[in-house]
Amino acid sequence: MPASSKKLSIISFSGDFDKxxxxxxxxxxxxxxxREVKIFFTFWGLNIVRKNKWRSFTGKGVLDRVxxxxxxxxxCLPLSRFNFLGLSPRLMTYMMKKNxxxxxxxxxxxxxxxxxxxxxxxxxxxxxxxxxxDLVPEIRSVTGVAGFLEEAKDGEILFI
Amino acid sequence: MPASSKKLSIISFSGDFDKxxxxxxxxxxxxxxxREVKIFFTFWGLNIVRKNKWRSFTGKGVLDRVxxxxxxxxxCLPLSRFNFLGLSPRLMTYMMKKNxxxxxxxxxxxxxxxxxxxxxxxxxxxxxxxxxxDLVPEIRSVTGVAGFLEEAKDGEILFI
Amino acid sequence: MPASSKKLSIISFSGDFDKxxxxxxxxxxxxxxxREVKIFFTFWGLNIVRKNKWRSFTGKGVLDRVxxxxxxxxxCLPLSRFNFLGLSPRLMTYMMKKNxxxxxxxxxxxxxxxxxxxxxxxxxxxxxxxxxxDLVPEIRSVTGVAGFLEEAKDGEILFI
Numbered sequence: 001m002p003a004s005s006k007k008l009s010i011i012s013f014s015g016d017f018d019k020x021x022x023x024x025x026x027x028x029x030x031x032x033x034x035r036e037v038k039i040f041f042t043f044w045g046l047n048i049v050r051k052n053k054w055r056s057f058t059g060k061g062v063l064d065r066v067x068x069x070x071x072x073x074x075x076c077l078p079l080s081r082f083n084f085l086g087l088s089p090r091l092m093t094y095m096m097k098k099n100x101x102x103x104x105x106x107x108x109x110x111x112x113x114x115x116x117x118x119x120x121x122x123x124x125x126x127x128x129x130x131x132x133x134d135l136v137p138e139i140r141s142v143t144g145v146a147g148f149l150e151e152a153k154d155g156e157i158l159f160i
Numbered sequence: 161m162p163a164s165s166k167k168l169s170i171i172s173f174s175g176d177f178d179k180x181x182x183x184x185x186x187x188x189x190x191x192x193x194x195r196e197v198k199i200f201f202t203f204w205g206l207n208i209v210r211k212n213k214w215r216s217f218t219g220k221g222v223l224d225r226v227x228x229x230x231x232x233x234x235x236c237l238p239l240s241r242f243n244f245l246g247l248s249p250r251l252m253t254y255m256m257k258k259n260x261x262x263x264x265x266x267x268x269x270x271x272x273x274x275x276x277x278x279x280x281x282x283x284x285x286x287x288x289x290x291x292x293x294d295l296v297p298e299i300r301s302v303t304g305v306a307g308f309l310e311e312a313k314d315g316e317i318l319f320i
Numbered sequence: 321m322p323a324s325s326k327k328l329s330i331i332s333f334s335g336d337f338d339k340x341x342x343x344x345x346x347x348x349x350x351x352x353x354x355r356e357v358k359i360f361f362t363f364w365g366l367n368i369v370r371k372n373k374w375r376s377f378t379g380k381g382v383l384d385r386v387x388x389x390x391x392x393x394x395x396c397l398p399l400s401r402f403n404f405l406g407l408s409p410r411l412m413t414y415m416m417k418k419n420x421x422x423x424x425x426x427x428x429x430x431x432x433x434x435x436x437x438x439x440x441x442x443x444x445x446x447x448x449x450x451x452x453x454d455l456v457p458e459i460r461s462v463t464g465v466a467g468f469l470e471e472a473k474d475g476e477i478l479f480i
Contacts, residue, residue: 006473011318013182018363022333022479025443029465043178092447123185127252145189153166158331158479159182159318171478173342203338283345287412305349313326319342319478 007036007155009148014160015044017089017104023048023160024107031114036155039111040148041139042121046128049108049118049136112138119143119151167196167315169308174320175204177249177264183208183320184267191274196315199271200308201299202281206288209268209278209296272298279303279311327356327475329468334480335364337409337424343368343480344427351434356475359431360468361459362441366448369428369438369456432458439463439471 008030012023023039031037041049093103111118120135122144132142143151168190172183183199191197201209253263271278280295282304292302303311328350332343343359351357361369413423431438440455442464452462463471 008469011186013179013320019333022363026331026465030469033466033469035469043182145186146193149168149190149193149195156477157316157318158477159320160333160479171346173339173480203342305346306353309328309350309353309355317476317478319480 007038007152009038009040009152009155009157011148011157011159012039012041012045012048013043015047017092019160020045020048020104021092021107024104024111026158026160027116028107028110028114031111031116037111037114037116038119038148038151039116040119040121040143040152042124043128046120046124046130046135048104049120049139050130050134051136108136108138117151119148121145121148167198167312169198169200169312169315169317171308171317171319172199172201172205172208173203175207177252179320180205180208180264181252181267184264184271186318186320187276188267188270188274191271191276197271197274197276198279198308198311199276200279200281200303200312202284203288206280206284206290206295208264209280209299210290210294211296268296268298277311279308281305281308327358327472329358329360329472329475329477331468331477331479332359332361332365332368333363335367337412339480340365340368340424341412341427344424344431346478346480347436348427348430348434351431351436357431357434357436358439358468358471359436360439360441360463360472362444363448366440366444366450366455368424369440369459370450370454371456428456428458437471439468441465441468 008026010023010027012020014020023045027037027039097103118139120130120132120139120142122142125131125142132139168186170183170187172180174180183205187197187199257263278299280290280292280299280302282302285291285302292299328346330343330347332340334340343365347357347359417423438459440450440452440459440462442462445451445462452459
């Protein structure tokens with residue numbers, strides 16, 4: 001079997017902006033050379049694929065609201081190393097544009113166009129009070145750990 | 161060979177509460193579908209499997225004491241994204257209970273019952289001044305990098 | 321094929337001191353037992369292999385300078401869990417020396433001597449304004465994601 005047909009699966013756990021960039025750069029890079037690529041969004045990684053791009057108080061219970069506020073959305077992803085008043089993600093986006101490197105929403109779109117399959121973690125959604133309709137439509141399905149391992153079998157798995 | 165018999169090895173490097181949950185959720189999920197699962201606790205990950213659950217000053221030298229204090233124990237794991245005065249791990253445990261998702265000690269117990277093998281990193285124990293008797297009895301053995309790679313061979317490895 | 325001949329590839333994404341130690345400990349441990357090992361430095365991980373070991377303002381534009389200052393160099397790697405005024409990396413180096421465990425520069429040297437191959441990520445270098453001549457001579461080549469996946473094929477990949 002040629003290497004290009006091998007599977008690459010990524011567990012996207014972190015909601016940090018730079019790690020989200022890493023997830024999609026690896027995913028699209030691998031898909032571009034013919035790999036079958038699957039991304040499993042869990043915990044803070046679910047933030048990357050939430051529709052609502054701004055911090056909001058949409059949870060049902062008080063604790064859900066606290067979590068939603070703290071987690072924020074796509075536009076509020078912190079940068080893992082330093083994140084001064086939200087400056088850095090914008091700074092990096094600016095530098096990426098300046099250097100003609102794709103930005104996150106463009107990478108999500110490209111990933112979808114290249115056939116990268118996106119999954120959301122069922123357990124994390126239950127814990128954090130997130131529903132399927134809160135996620136971007138590119139999410140193929142909601143699945144558990146066993147389901148994901150079945151999807152990922154016979155390939156490499158990265159935890160980011 | 162069926163996929164279910166494949167090995168999954170996890171290097172548990174982070175002492176963050178949410179990542180510890182991820183380690184055990186993946187481990188027990190994989191073991192539940194028949195995978196052979198091994199977890200290698202190293203650096204801050206050793207915190208997850210220390211007996212002493214409270215911050216203490218048990219080291220021999222002053223530096224060991226500083227490290228022990230800073231590292232704390234199982235009951236003091238920080239949450240990687242936000243950890244306001246210790247609020248968040250308790251908040252997550254509360255939400256996990258509310259939603260009938262297993263908590264960390266339950267996951268350690270389940271992992272053991274499902275045959276997940278736990279190892280501790282020899283070098284990190286030397287660096288951080290931790291002894292075998294400081295760790296929970298579920299730790300099968302203390303091993304080095306070469307020993308772990310031998311245990312993990314022919315399977316997937318995740319670094320969490 | 322014996323397990324010892326299998327490939328191990330590491331994506332070194334984090335610039336944290338403890339994770340850098342983990343990267344090189346795994347790499348040299350694996351190389352020592354006969355594995356073919358490749359490390360791909362990207363984003364903050366590029367810090368680990370920069371020549372300039374002190375914080376400096378060497379970038380061309382103002383934003384490059386801000387990034388360079390914030391990223392610092394090899395001597396300024398933060399410790400991921402706690403990093404009080406730069407105390408901890410020095411503290412860990414001290415403890416490592418006290419316990420006869422190799423320090424980071426020694427690990428880089430050992431990795432090179434053991435045949436570990438070092439690569440730098442082209443895209444991250446463009447984003448962060450880093451040039452090939454800014455990196456240590458042990459960097460074998462600058463490559464993209466597709467090139468790295470080709471190098472890493474038929475082996476395990478860790479994201480650290």
